[in-house]
Amino acid sequence: MKESLNVFSTDSPGYLRLSSIVGAENILSRPEDLIPYGFDGTAALKESAVCVVLPRTADVVAGVIRFAAAEKIPVVTRGSGTGLSGGSVPVKGGIVLCLVHLNRILEVDPANLTMLCESGVITKAVDDAALPHGLFYPPDPGSMKISTIGGNVANNSGGLRGLKYGVTRDYVMGIEVVLPSGETAWLGSKCVKDVAGYSMKDLFIGSEGTLGVITKVLLKLVPRPKARRTLLASFDTMEAAARTVSKIIEKQIIPCTLEFLDRKTCKSVEAYAKVGLPTEAAAVVLMETDGHASVVEEEAAAMAVIARENGAISVEQAADEAHAVRLATARRSAFSALARIRPTTILEDVTVPRSRLVDIVSFVEEVAIRHRLDIATFGHFGDGNVHPTILTDETDHEEMERVHEALSEIVDKTIALGGTITGEHGVGLAKKAFLPRQFDEASYSLLKQVKRAIDPQGLLNPGKIFDLDGADS
Amino acid sequence: MSDPVTTRPLKHMGDLDYSVVQQCMHCGMCLPSCPTYLETRQERNSPRGRIALMRAIADGDLEVTREFGEEMYYCLGCLACTTACPAGVDYPQLFEHARAEIEHQGVLFTPGRRFWRWLTLRQIFAKPWMLHAIGRMLWFYQASGLCALVRKSGLLRLLPEYLRNLEPSTPAVRRHFSAELIAELESPNFRKSRVGMLTGCVQDLTFSEVNRDTVEVLLANGCEVITPRDQGCCGSLHAHNGDLDQAVIQAKRIMDQFDLDSLDAIITNAAGCGSHLKHFSNLLKHDPDYADKAVIWDGKVRDISEWLVSIGFRKPEGNSISQKVTYHEACHLCHGQGISRQPREVLRAIPGLDLVELENATHCCGSAGVYNITQPEQAAKLQKEKIACIQRTGATLVATANPGCHLQIQNGIGSMAEVKHPVSLLAEAYRAERSSVSVE
Numbered sequence: 001m002k003e004s005l006n007v008f009s010t011d012s013p014g015y016l017r018l019s020s021i022v023g024a025e026n027i028l029s030r031p032e033d034l035i036p037y038g039f040d041g042t043a044a045l046k047e048s049a050v051c052v053v054l055p056r057t058a059d060v061v062a063g064v065i066r067f068a069a070a071e072k073i074p075v076v077t078r079g080s081g082t083g084l085s086g087g088s089v090p091v092k093g094g095i096v097l098c099l100v101h102l103n104r105i106l107e108v109d110p111a112n113l114t115m116l117c118e119s120g121v122i123t124k125a126v127d128d129a130a131l132p133h134g135l136f137y138p139p140d141p142g143s144m145k146i147s148t149i150g151g152n153v154a155n156n157s158g159g160l161r162g163l164k165y166g167v168t169r170d171y172v173m174g175i176e177v178v179l180p181s182g183e184t185a186w187l188g189s190k191c192v193k194d195v196a197g198y199s200m201k202d203l204f205i206g207s208e209g210t211l212g213v214i215t216k217v218l219l220k221l222v223p224r225p226k227a228r229r230t231l232l233a234s235f236d237t238m239e240a241a242a243r244t245v246s247k248i249i250e251k252q253i254i255p256c257t258l259e260f261l262d263r264k265t266c267k268s269v270e271a272y273a274k275v276g277l278p279t280e281a282a283a284v285v286l287m288e289t290d291g292h293a294s295v296v297e298e299e300a301a302a303m304a305v306i307a308r309e310n311g312a313i314s315v316e317q318a319a320d321e322a323h324a325v326r327l328a329t330a331r332r333s334a335f336s337a338l339a340r341i342r343p344t345t346i347l348e349d350v351t352v353p354r355s356r357l358v359d360i361v362s363f364v365e366e367v368a369i370r371h372r373l374d375i376a377t378f379g380h381f382g383d384g385n386v387h388p389t390i391l392t393d394e395t396d397h398e399e400m401e402r403v404h405e406a407l408s409e410i411v412d413k414t415i416a417l418g419g420t421i422t423g424e425h426g427v428g429l430a431k432k433a434f435l436p437r438q439f440d441e442a443s444y445s446l447l448k449q450v451k452r453a454i455d456p457q458g459l460l461n462p463g464k465i466f467d468l469d470g471a472d473s
Numbered sequence: 474m475s476d477p478v479t480t481r482p483l484k485h486m487g488d489l490d491y492s493v494v495q496q497c498m499h500c501g502m503c504l505p506s507c508p509t510y511l512e513t514r515q516e517r518n519s520p521r522g523r524i525a526l527m528r529a530i531a532d533g534d535l536e537v538t539r540e541f542g543e544e545m546y547y548c549l550g551c552l553a554c555t556t557a558c559p560a561g562v563d564y565p566q567l568f569e570h571a572r573a574e575i576e577h578q579g580v581l582f583t584p585g586r587r588f589w590r591w592l593t594l595r596q597i598f599a600k601p602w603m604l605h606a607i608g609r610m611l612w613f614y615q616a617s618g619l620c621a622l623v624r625k626s627g628l629l630r631l632l633p634e635y636l637r638n639l640e641p642s643t644p645a646v647r648r649h650f651s652a653e654l655i656a657e658l659e660s661p662n663f664r665k666s667r668v669g670m671l672t673g674c675v676q677d678l679t680f681s682e683v684n685r686d687t688v689e690v691l692l693a694n695g696c697e698v699i700t701p702r703d704q705g706c707c708g709s710l711h712a713h714n715g716d717l718d719q720a721v722i723q724a725k726r727i728m729d730q731f732d733l734d735s736l737d738a739i740i741t742n743a744a745g746c747g748s749h750l751k752h753f754s755n756l757l758k759h760d761p762d763y764a765d766k767a768v769i770w771d772g773k774v775r776d777i778s779e780w781l782v783s784i785g786f787r788k789p790e791g792n793s794i795s796q797k798v799t800y801h802e803a804c805h806l807c808h809g810q811g812i813s814r815q816p817r818e819v820l821r822a823i824p825g826l827d828l829v830e831l832e833n834a835t836h837c838c839g840s841a842g843v844y845n846i847t848q849p850e851q852a853a854k855l856q857k858e859k860i861a862c863i864q865r866t867g868a869t870l871v872a873t874a875n876p877g878c879h880l881q882i883q884n885g886i887g888s889m890a891e892v893k894h895p896v897s898l899l900a901e902a903y904r905a906e907r908s909s910v911s912v913e
Contacts, residue, residue: 032540036522339560343495
């Protein structure tokens with residue numbers, strides 16, 4: 001076997017100690033086992049771990065962390081590996097701690113509207129378990145059918161319903177977390193109000209596995225909306241679509257979803273999902289409102305009027321609930337469906353204040369022309385969160401140089417517009433280089449101070465978000 | 474720890490366009506659709522994991538090892554991932570080339586395995602006369618009472634355990650094969666179109682009446698039916714099991730038996746065959762004599778339900794079958810050919826039949842070609858799940874359009890329900906209609 005794959009030999013003392021903690025059957029170390037754990041959902045990022053560990057309980061997770069701390073071996077935690085920033089790509093010479101077997105829902109508490117579950121539970125399973133109680137878990141990242149709730153919390157994932165319902169953070173009431181020392185901490189409570197001490201759970205939400213390993217999550221649930229209306233508006237310019245979205249918000253209508261897809265995205269999604277998306281319009285906006293039936297009717301009618309006033313070519317209503325679900329599901333597949341066009345699909349996640357949507361969308365169009373690149377754009381327009389997706393080929397080095405130039409320019413423009421380099425995918429490896437452009441010196445250094453205070457050995461997901469180099473210490 | 478590795482150059486995977494592998498952007502959308510991933514929750518047992526291994530081989534980071542070979546044979550080839558994949562990865566092509574490479578490199582070699590592969594792929598399923606001879610012997614064994622005698626005698630204990638466990642599920646071979654039930658040319662009263670009829674290999678021996686039913690339904694809808702004699706296997710079995718060289722021979726042989734220009738369509742009623750038959754152009758793209766013909770061929774192959782719906786088949790009258798039926802979607806029909814709606818339309822057209830939807834109808838039943846022979850444990854788990862879902866429907870009839878699924882489900886459900894091809898139910902309804910007319 002090639003040396004670079006760095007096989008963790010099964011008779012080494014380290015392996016034997018680790019297997020006494022997790023059981024040999026829960027350690028993978030052969031190249032055929034490791035290669036499929038070398039990546040997440042991000043293009044062109046790949047690294048090989050020494051082994052993958054699949055614990056079955058939180059106690060075993062703590063044991064693995066104590067082992068890693070004693071042996072000074074870095075640990076990368078992952079769930080289903082659907083991240084979009086390289087956050088769960090292995091670290092060379094490190095262990096991958098995969099939590100998919102921690103998949104029990106421990107309690108649904110309808111009296112307090114909460115759910116307690118292990119971190120490896122699939123996101124959709126959380127909402128499915130809430131359903132029989134008439135409850136709802138709103139955050140719905142694109143990969144919800146397979147992403148784990150622990151991964152969502154660690155990345156503070158968003159989704160299609162962010163506009164009205166917010167993001168994962170808004171639903172986390174408590175977490176159990178294994179600290180880099182191997183101790184287990186419980187942070188948060190079932191109380192709606194809780195100001196005891198620092199809001200420590202919030203530090204771990206979105207920390208991308210760099211501060212601790214989340215093993216349990218206490219989630220807030222909300223009443224399931226009684227009614228829902230889905231509209232599909234087509235436009236012949238992207239600007240008209242962006243303007244419609246800004247106007248809807250300006251009129252103080254807050255639907256749960258205002259999704260935008262350009263022509264290229266519509267064509268790719270339609271080729272896969274066949275749900276009747278218009279493929280000739282320059283832009284399509286998927287609008288969804290939910291809540292009480294009368295309010296829903298009113299909002300749907302108002303949005304249709306605003307769309308027409310702002311140049312919509314057509315406004316259609318989903319035939320029924322099943323069609324509405326198919327439309328939303330199709331939209332969730334947008335990123336993957338775009339992979340039909342070119343071999344490599346590089347996804348951006350920039351977010352701007354909503355009033356600046358038109359600026360960023362037209363800037364991306366201009367960049368694509370200037371750098372001779374194929375860029376499709378879709379995103380959560382209601383949140384100001386756009387996903388310009390560069391369709392390219394990683395083996396074409398000349399083109400990849402232009403890709404990097406374009407990305408850099410999009411990032412600079414975003415920051416100039418008062419935006420952020422990532423709205424929901426996280427920094428991970430993919431956006432690490434851009435972070436210092438957004439943060440001033442004091443806030444960038446604060447990140448590192450927090451990291452050093454909690455993980456002094458730098459063992460948890462090192463090299464993600466930022467580098468802890470000697471020069472800063 | 475280290476597997477025996479070979480250093481032979483890639484033959485079959487080398488033929489693959491690298492862009493087919495690159496098409497997978499490892500987003501993970503395939504994971505929840507994959508029966509083996511759901512069983513183990515390990516990435517190598519998932520579609521994107523398997524593709525990652527193929528890519529590592531193509532990149533020179535991994536040799537074709539025994540572990541890789543075992544992984545590719547743990548894959549059911551159910552193609553549920555292709556339905557789930559937004560990026561449109563051509564997994565069937567990757568799967569077939571990977572298995573062919575595994576055979577080419579010989580990483581799974583044992584003398585016994587080589588013998589069985591030679592006997593089945595290169596003899597029995599390569600030569601129609603031999604398949605028929607074996608079929609005759611099996612029929613005699615089963616019909617003569619010899620089978621019961623052998624079972625009673627305890628002779629079966631001499632067989633290895635896995636064969637012994639399989640013996641009771643050996644399909645009952647029919648007394649009459651397709652050629653005895655179907656004339657080479659059968660004409661309807663008023664001809665609207667002209668079609669070729671594929672009789673299959675397993676279908677021909679164990680479900681020849683489904684072939685007869687197919688022809689009757691075609692005749693009832695104005696199709697003249699040409700059924701060439703001694704068709705043999707279309708090569709689907711070979712392609713799915715890593716013998717692409719023989720698959721090419723089988724494909725050419727079967728194409729030679731049909732006069733394509735004179736036919737509006739070529740009809741198959743077995744899902745596993747259909748999903749292979751529609752991709753001959755890919756298999757034969759480098760063959761100067763067959764490449765063009767294969768493109769025309771692919772364009773004419775139709776599953777029977779697909780064809781019936783496209784020509785607007787006639788709905789039978791009367792109230793012939795008052796039963797509750799549920800529909801199991803054969804993987805190679807729904808995932809392999811994207812055909813889900815049409816078989817249901819056929820079932821709904823039958824008066825008296827009450828179609829109830831089956832939970833997880835598109836999940837594999839574990840038959841998966843010869844998977845229930847090569848991976849009996851995983852196959853049995855899937856069979857059990859499928860049967861439990863069927864039982865919850867309360868149906869007494871299960872409709873499915875593939876011989877492998879048919880046998881797997883009938884073996885699992887026993888006498889609680891009867892398994893039928895949708896076209897057989899339609900044929901039955903037409904027959905009932907005719908007899909009620911003649912009685913009146």
